[in-house]
Amino acid sequence: MKSTKQSLLKSLSIIRTFSISTFLHILQEFKKLLVYFSMITFSGLLFAGLPKLYVVTTSEDLASIARQIGKDKVEVESLTNGSMDLHFVPAQPNFIVKANRADVFIEVGLDLEVGWSPRVLQQARNTNILPGQNGYCVAFQGVDILLPPQQEVNRSMGDLHVQGNPHYWPDPLNGIIIAKNIRDTLIRVDRANDKYYQENYQKFTRQIKNILVANLKLLAPHKGEKLISYHQEFDYLVNRYKMSITDNIEEKPGVLPSPARIRYMIDYIRKNKIKVVLVSPWSNIAIARQIANESGAKLLVLPIQTGASDDTDSYLNMLKVTGKLLAEALKK
């Protein structure tokens, strides 16, 4: 009995000794780990620099402009890519995660994203980017809006935007206004870098000016040219270059054209000797192609969103490419 008790006490002593030594050992290791962790974190901060503003936009065009204004002070992400129709984007749940972390949220506005952006904002659990807050930016403020309906609007007229045509960004001049709105928002959120954003804005304005001058020169011989578009999304762009859209294949915005409408458009183009039919990559190209083929006009798929084609990898390149493609199409 006694020997059993002694062996038990011995065992306990071993366990106690083992436990204390193990604990001290772990503590030593933990200290080392803490030092390593601190070193890694410190070097990581040094390497990565100061935290950047996280900017989330609803389109690649806005993202590209925000990158130009914020440069290395911002990290920018677009919720959509350049091949998407911004009217119809399924509000994916991962948009909520991005909006949740955003310091700044930028949208096109004029109800273009009305089907999905409000839901993302409401679900984001981030009150700093709700409309009216410092982190929210609607990019159209100050844009000379085309086609606000002049009469009472109802849904029999198709997907009419009650506040006017929201496809304003392909006009280089509006790019400057968008940049100004983004600059103001970034300054609101990050006042310490106001001069930096202002300088970038001025530089961006000069770049746009150069592109606009080049495009106006390029398209000067086609002044007054009349074109047809599939959807009302080229008006700002075409008007800037002193041309006009005389009719749209969609009789009512957003409504698929009927066979009778297709027939009418073919006759209309022939009669008015329209040279070019414009369509965006996300619209119904097949119908536009049929009309162009049968009427003898040239079909131009114009990538009016950043990222809509390989060579429109930035907003500035998109402006260059659209001017160049328009000029080439009208020349032939």
Add this chain to the structure above:
Amino acid sequence: MKLVKPIILFLVLIFASTVFSQESENTTENEEAEIEITDQNEESIESEVEKLIADSEAKAEKSNGTDDPNSASRNSRLVPLSRRTGFMIDRSSVPDTFVALDLVAENDLSSTQRETSNSIDVREIEFGFSGYIDWFASANVLFALHRENHGANAGEYIFDIHEAFIELYALPSNFRARIGRMFFDAGRLNGVHRHDWHFTNAPVIHKEVFNDTFVGEGAADTGIELSYLMPWDFFQELKVGVFRGRVFGHSHGDGSEKPAPLWTSRLKQFIPITGNWGTEFGFTYMRYHPTTNAQDIDQIFGSDFTVRWFASRIYMFTWSSEFWYKYQQINNAEPTIKQGFYSYVDFLFMQNYSVGYRFDYYSDEFRALKLNRSYIGQSFWFTWRPSEFSYYRVNYEIKDYNQYENIIGTNHVIYVQGVFMLGVHPPHRY
């Protein structure tokens, strides 16, 4: 008189030469002018652009703070109610209102005609209001008038509060909460209103799990649902709900007080595959007391997934499935087990048209009664959507009964459905 002809000829010649000369001069002038304009453009485009930029900025500054339609400060808060009168309405002062009308014609193609009333009826009218209350909460209040197809109230229209909840969207630390009556987040279909489904009728497993064989739109109750967005780089959300639990499923009574409330929980995550591809999958657990006896418990386990691809508004593909297992024990007797799944695909093409197919499987086992039943259903549909506010659908169903609803055999039913929306419906989830 002899001179008349030469004089006329002379005058004609002079007139003609003058006209041609003028035309020639005009042409020359125009050409020169065009050349001048072109030259001028070459030289002055830069200054023209400078002026455009300056004008644009000045206009933006000038219109700032006015209700000018092109004002810099104008936002989506003010919308024109009437262009004729120029009257503007402040969106923030009125909630969004809407009405959804669901019209269904049904025809039982089998001789027994046991499935439907072979008529056309307004299946449901849903109407309601939604909007922000203040900086902290928003609200949804939805009413429904629906037609009962079976049971004591068959053929009657019943008025019901579909949902009436406030949503606390400004809670700290990634939390959100819904308080009030709602279709709780359980599985895929229960949170989506019936008029927004890809098919006309609910799958049998959905009706059985949610005790809603009469109407088939799911279960709603009054309580609190708290959700937490996980702090990861991908979307993962945990929802936990506690509800009255006096009734579960479709009921117009108040039920009775239960030993414990209804508990719901759901974990869902979304993984984007590409910008146009994404998959959401979730797991659900619910627990409630079907009777006033604390020992009597229903436990429900579910999992679901949805894969979606879209290309603009022209093409969209959806594949979605739900699996359910319901375990019910009453009076310590042998349990009743209900299990099954449905899986469907829907393909939208040419912007306005979609076709789809759904497979349903359901089986139950009443161990105390030594009774096994099963059901296999297949649905095919074609939908035409002239706009996002209405659709017309033909839905053909093949129903294969094996003791389910005391029927053995196959039945064929065709449904023609129309859904029409007025106003602004709060957006449905992904």
